[in-house]
Amino acid sequence: MKSERYLRKHVNSQEGKHFLVTGSSSGIGLEAARSLLFLGASVTFMVRNREKTKGRINAIEKEFGHPVDAKIVTYDQADPDSIIACINALEEKRFDGIVLSAGIYFPKKGSLGKQGVPITLQVNAIGVQTGFDAFYKRYPDAKYIFINSVANKPPKNNDYTPYFRAAKGKRFEDYCISKRIVMDIYALALKKGASAYMTHPGVTKTNIIQNYAPLIKRLGNGFLYIFVHHAWKAALGIVDLCCNDHEAGTYMVPRGPFHISGYPKAEEAPRVPEEEMDAWEAFYLQDYLTF
Numbered sequence: 345m346k347s348e349r350y351l352r353k354h355v356n357s358q359e360g361k362h363f364l365v366t367g368s369s370s371g372i373g374l375e376a377a378r379s380l381l382f383l384g385a386s387v388t389f390m391v392r393n394r395e396k397t398k399g400r401i402n403a404i405e406k407e408f409g410h411p412v413d414a415k416i417v418t419y420d421q422a423d424p425d426s427i428i429a430c431i432n433a434l435e436e437k438r439f440d441g442i443v444l445s446a447g448i449y450f451p452k453k454g455s456l457g458k459q460g461v462p463i464t465l466q467v468n469a470i471g472v473q474t475g476f477d478a479f480y481k482r483y484p485d486a487k488y489i490f491i492n493s494v495a496n497k498p499p500k501n502n503d504y505t506p507y508f509r510a511a512k513g514k515r516f517e518d519y520c521i522s523k524r525i526v527m528d529i530y531a532l533a534l535k536k537g538a539s540a541y542m543t544h545p546g547v548t549k550t551n552i553i554q555n556y557a558p559l560i561k562r563l564g565n566g567f568l569y570i571f572v573h574h575a576w577k578a579a580l581g582i583v584d585l586c587c588n589d590h591e592a593g594t595y596m597v598p599r600g601p602f603h604i605s606g607y608p609k610a611e612e613a614p615r616v617p618e619e620e621m622d623a624w625e626a627f628y629l630q631d632y633l634t635f
């Protein structure tokens with residue numbers, strides 16, 4: 345396994361520990377789950393596609409040459425009812441860490457969530473907030489790992505409403521706003537006393553650009569393959585936060601130039617202004633419900 349050398353040097357065995365990773369059917373979530381399994385932990389894969397994930401776990405077992413302690417639960421992060429039902433049905437009494445990795449970047453144009461909001465905001469913002477709230481109620485002692493992005497943008501005048509109402513097909517803006525909201529959720533979680541952590545994985549080739557036009561997708565994937573790190577390395581910040589002792593609030597980023605590539609290092613977390621996180625909380629608790 346590609347992360348083996350790093351893991352042997354930087355992380356102890358995780359036997360007896362149990363982690364849950366959302367979006368672990370592909371990309372960064374899958375690579376984080378693979379490393380956690382390699383370290384001997386049990387991993388719950390919280391995904392929307394059971395068959396695809398079964399295939400991934402079979403491949404991991406083949407690679408390791410032995411069975412792994414993995415379980416699959418399914419949900420749809422675009423549907424708040426499905427998120428809550430899945431979390432409430434979990435049989436585990438405790439998790440050591442919960443990684444909120446599922447997310448989308450560039451959906452089909454015009455895709456909307458249940459309440460008619462742009463799908464990226466539905467999955468990456470509403471979905472993460474709904475998931476965190478339901479998890480935290482059941483597992484207040486777990487570590488929570490949030491994934492943000494170098495591409496994040498604070499809302500104009502601390503007002504999130506226009507972005508949720510707009511549905512103008514500005515997919516990159518929707519993504520930047522959704523990742524900023526993840527930072528608000530992380531900051532609010534810390535304020536509540538949760539063991540919250542955040543990492544941005546830099547930039548890496550995953551399925552994240554699957555809806556680009558075919559030629560752009562080919563060029564984009566080629567560019568990412570050559571110039572930035574691979575998903576197994578991008579996932580190491582998550583693994584480090586899950587497994588090593590860090591103060592709540594620790595922020596992990598890739599250590600290379602421009603923070604887009606490299607092994608993880610801890611850095612001071614970006615400050616999220618109180619007014620902004622309060623604006624998100626108010627929007628989520630009041631305005632969003634009236635959509």
Ligand SMILES: NC(=O)c1ccc[n+]([C@@H]2O[C@H](COP(=O)([O-])OP(=O)(O)OC[C@H]3O[C@@H](n4cnc5c(N)ncnc54)[C@H](OP(=O)(O)O)[C@@H]3O)[C@@H](O)[C@H]2O)c1
Nearest residue numbers: 367369370371372420421422446447493547548550551552
């Ligand atoms: N790649 C990068 O350069 C980069 C940079 C910064 C941040 N990130 C963040 O890293 C996280 C993982 O992304 P990735 O790059 O690994 O992309 P990815 O390969 O596309 O993985 C995304 C994961 O999210 C799942 N997902 C999407 N919509 C879902 C839904 N409605 N319900 C449940 N699961 C859903 C996908 O499930 P399926 O397998 O079923 O599609 C997949 O497992 C995201 O939060 C992303 O914003 C990525």
